[in-house]
Structure formats: C-alpha cells, structure tokens
Amino acid sequence: MSQFSLLIVDDEPDNFDVLETLLSEQEYELYYAANGQEAIASLDLFNPDIILLDVMMPGIDGLEVCRQIKAMSKWKAVPIIMVTALSSKSDLAQCLTAGADDFISKPLNGIELRARVHSMLRIKQQYDSIQNLYHIQENTVNVLESTLNELRGNLASSLSHELNTPLNGILGTIGLLKDDLEDMDIAEIREMLGWADESARRLEKLTKKFLIYLELELSASRHHKIESARTQFSASAIEAALKSQAQSFKRHNDLVLALEEAEIALSDRYLSTIVYQLVDNALKFSSPGTTIKVSSQVVGKMLNLSVHDSGRGMTEEQIAKIGAFMQFERKTYEQQGIGIGLKIVKKIVELAGGEFSITSIYQKETTVNITLPIVGN
Template structure:
C-alpha cells in the first residue's frame, strides 16, 4: 500500500516544521513548497493525495493557488485544506468557493489536523476507486467491440448515477460528522454511520458486479475456458446464504425450497453468484408476503434450477432485451442498479456449459431456469 503524500504550501518554512512535528507519528510522506508557483510546478513530482495550503502568502495568495490547482483536471480530485488565521465568515466562504474541501484555523491543533487529513484521505481514496473503475470500463469498451453500443448507451447513462449516488452519500455523511460530531448524541452518530454503511455496501455490490462481468467478457474475448469444477448442489449448500439475504429485507418467511441434490459442473463461487442474483431480483420485484420458490430437478443429465416469484413479471420485449444493461420501468418502480444481474447469470451459465431461460407473465409471475451439467462419478 502506498504511503499517502501530503503537500504543504506555505511561504514560512517554520510553519512546515510545525506541521511536520504534528504529523511525526503518522505514516505520511511530507513535501514542502514555499510558494504557489513552486507548488503548481511540482505537482507531478510530489503526486499529493492531500494539500495543506496557507491562505496568506505574498505574490499569489492561497485562494488563487487553490483556484489554479482546481483548474487542472488531473488535480481536481485532490482535497485541499486551507490553513488560515482568518475568522470572518466571508473569508472562510471565499476559501470554500475557491474549490477547497475544508479549512483549519491557526494555531493548528494536532488532533484536529490529523482528523481532517484522515477524512480527506478517505475521500481521495473514494475518488481513486471510482477512477480505477472508470478505467476498467474504458478498457472493457475497447475489448468488447460487439457490445460497444449497449455499453455506451444504457450502461453509460446509468453507471455515473449508480456510482455517484452512494459516493455522495458517503462523502456527505463524513462532512456532517466532521462539522457536527461534537454536538451529536450516540444515536444520531449511529444513524449516520448506518446510512454511510448502506451506501458503501451499494457501491461495493456494483463494483463486484462490474468486475465479475469484465472477468467473464475478457475470458470470452481471449478464448479462455473456465476451469472445470465440481460443486455439490444441496439444501445445506445454498439455503443459509439465501435466507440471510432474504432476512436482510425482512422476507425470510417468503423463501420456499424444493431441492433435488446433484453434483454440478460449476464452481461454488459462480453458483453462489447465480443464486444470489436470481433471488435478489425475485425479492426486489415481488411484494412482501408472496412466495419465492427455489427448486431443482435432474433431467437428461442436467440439473434444472428454478427461481419462481409472483411479482411484477416481464413482457416478451423486456425478456428479449436482457443483457442490454437497462432496468425496465425504472422510473415507475425506482429500483437501484444497472440491469446487470440477469446478464451475469446468463453469461455464467453459458460459460459453464449450461442454459438460461425465462418464463414470465407480465404483472403475475417470473420463473428463471438455469440448467447446469451434472458431473458423472
């Protein structure tokens, strides 16, 4: 893991010595620039993760330095903390208006400095994760020429929203805690942390879906076969995880099982992904109190796995568009996601030598069938 890089911009070297002392026990790589011009010229050398910027400097003050740094696209995501002796609200507002993420007053308090830098580093790490995900998406577009239109269309229109919504929630909650935590009671803090955790899990789920999808697409493009693996399909193997997922949305009583056991040619990881995505869809698109049945049956050397719900169903047109990265009737039902779940299920099943099919009656029911090859022993 890289050591975080902190750039201190201050025309007084003694102030840098103070910052260095306050952060002496932290695992940071500290850099110093005596002017805004020197700092801007050295950004590519220092590669800062956070910038501590003094407001009162000759020739080019901190406000102008901040504006110039934020005008450079490469450095826009780097959080800037303004270090200032100013106390007037108008002056502090100017600091934030210039693009700074935060400010800290002189004389600098060690605990406050460390806390604010830690918070800004967390925000920067989130930006870096999003950038990395964006780079993965860009690379996949080049590889997957056959799906270029759909990736640029529906996926491109929904992905920024699905990434930014939880990210903004996390960043916003961190900002509230930084500003108001001293005046909050424990219940309020727990509530905010719960919301932040929910946003983080939503972001984590989307990231995992994208990475699994790209893993499958790249292996297909490179003509790599999935390593044959054997997994025992049974009630004991699948029920606990699915019941836990249903319980998380208060629907543990809605799951029903009718399972015929078999040894199937699929890894336990891919099998878990298939079942999670199918049950997640069933939970999402059916009402609480209606049954969701997970069943399996051996037929002609294949294990047919079914997930059946009595939810809102799909039209023939919607079924034909599975894999186009869209959520049907999104504006009406306002569900999260980018329509990738069934795409993943279909691709995993086919890559493992299986089959995927859907039977659905609009506004009544949906039954998804996955047929997996049986391993003969």
C-alpha cells in the same frame, strides 16, 4: 492492501513528523512539500492519491494552492484535505469554496485523521473505477459492436439515468452544504451526508456491475473460459448474505432457503455476483409478503441452483430479450437498474461451463435455474 501515496504540504517539517507518526500503521507512501510552489511543481513526480494541505503558509497560502490544483484537469479529482488551526464557520466555508474536499482542525487527532483520509481515498478509488470503465469502453469497441443498437438505445438512455440520479444526489448535497454550511447544525449536516453516502453507494454498485459485464464480454470475445477456482458453496454464508440483502427490502421473512453444499469451480466473487443478482431481481419484481425460495442440489458433477419468486413473471418474448439492456415495463413499475443483472449471471454461468434457463408464468411466477460445475475430488 494497495499502497496509496499522500502528499503532505506544510512549511513546518515537525508537522510532517507528526503526520507520519499518526499514519505510521497505514500502508501509505508519504511525500513532503515545504510550500505551495513546491507542492504544485511536484505533482507529476509524486502522483498523489490524496493531498493534506496546510492552510497557513508563507507565500502562496493553502487556499490559493487548493484553487490552483483544482483548476488543473489532471489533478482536480485528487481529494484535498485542508489542515487548519482556524475553526470559525466562515474560515471553514472558505476551504470548501476554494475546492477542498474535507478539512481537519489542529491539533490533529489520529483516529479522526485516519478516518478522513480513508473516506477521501474511497472517493478517489470510486473516481478511478469510473475512469477505468471509460478506458475499458474505449478498448472494447469491437466487442460491443454486436450490441451497438442496444447500447445506443436502451442502454444509453437507462445508463445515463442511472448514473445521473446518484451523481445529482451527491452534487446537490455538496452544493447545499457549500452554500449553507454556516447556518446548519450537526444533525442537518449528518442527515445530508447520509443522502450523499447513499447516492455514492448506488453509483459504486452500478459501476462494479458494469465493470463485471465488460470483463465477461472480453472473455467471451476471446473464447476464454473463466479462470479455474475453488469456492465452497456454504449454506451458512449464503444464508447470512441473503438475509442481509432481503433486510434492505424489509423482506427477510419472505426468504425460504433449502441449500445443499458443494465445492464449485468458480471464484467467490462470481458466485457472490450470481446469488446477489438473482435474489435482487426476485426482491425487486415480487411483492412483500410473497415467498422467495432459493434452493440448491448436487446432481452428478453439477450443482443445481434455483431462485423462485411469485412476482410479475415474464413473457416468452421478454425472456428471449434478456441481455438486450432493458428493463421490461419500467414506466409502469419505476424500478432502478439498467436490465443487465440477468445478462451478467448468464455470462458467468456459460463461461464457467454451466447452464442457464428461465421458466415463468406472466404476472404469476418466475424461476431461474442454473447449473455450476463441482470441483472434482
């Protein structure tokens, strides 16, 4: 587990000892500031991933410290959890208005504290991933020149839509909570937090997908093969993962699996990406009640994997344009995505030394076939 840094701001040293005890089993690096001025002055020194900020302090109180930190562009993304003895709705609303990301009431409960810190760190990690994506894009301009027209056109418009939709869901939910929190009951708050969580997970999935794509493009541009790895192509593990994936579409009964096992020369992360993307496409582009067949077979030194669906199918022209960052007939079918899934699969397979092919009959069926090298005995 990566070590995260937490800055605790409290004018009572005993409270630091309490927090240190409650968080002792977590791999967090804890720092302490005795007042607001000291906390602000130490930000560059401690570089915190999260801030636990006491509301009631002499001098600059916690609310003002929160406002000042959130006004700094370098630190505005760092989650701030207000630690408060106040409990009225108006007091808690003040914390949110000041820019706090969460709050926890005294006396502190260890389970609740760890859960809230974990939740805020997950949000911080998501923000950092987006920032890393931005820097990777800056450093790979030469790699992306070959697809510049697509990036300006299809990718630019679809990526913007796919990013803005979940972001608007998150920001909209937070806005409603900030404006109406005092008048909401717990059931309404839980429901709205569910909306925000769903949007955050969608954004996380898109970010991870694009990061994998850029990683593969860099490897291809440098003529590097994927680092050697050994992963068991396990029928039981894959079946469990695919059943869960199909269940999210309420289609677990549509899956037909015929899997032969082998040890392949590919990392578990890339193997999971391949299987997930192929089945995700089959689920999205075929109707409930139609069969999706996933099969694998060892042939010589290769594992042949195929995913077949009786769905929309593709024309020869559409197959030829895979990797052009577009979703075909999107206006007609309104599915989510940026048309990058098959491109990622194709890249992984080719960099692993395998083969990728698609056979399809338009408006009838599609079969994606790939081969992956088996680890030698």
